[in-house]
Amino acid sequence: MESKDQVLSTLKNSSEPMKAGEIAEVTGIDKKEVSKHIKQLVTEGIVHSPKFCFYEAK
Numbered sequence: 806m807e808s809k810d811q812v813l814s815t816l817k818n819s820s821e822p823m824k825a826g827e828i829a830e831v832t833g834i835d836k837k838e839v840s841k842h843i844k845q846l847v848t849e850g851i852v853h854s855p856k857f858c859f860y861e862a863k
Contacts, residue, residue, distance in 0.1 A: 808834045809842040813862060816852060822859035 806814070811832045816823060825843055829836040843860055846852035852860050 808832070808838060809845065812839055812842040813846060813851065816860060816862040819861065822855050822861040824858055825860070828860075 811834060812828055815828050815831050823831075825840045826836055828834075828843075829839045832839070834842075843852060847854065847860070850863070852862055854860050
């Protein structure tokens with residue numbers, strides 16, 4: 806599974822919004838890479854930020 810897919814899957818399986826650091830911890834992916842993927846997913850409209858620095862799948 807691609808790291809971007811892992812990030813999205815983690816957000817979809819979470820019951821509450823997550824920070825990039827939490828996603829990195831769960832997936833084992835570097836936090837900078839997680840942040841890059843989150844930015845792409847937000848741009849694509851798949852993920853949004855309900856509050857500052859927290860993200861969830863739509």
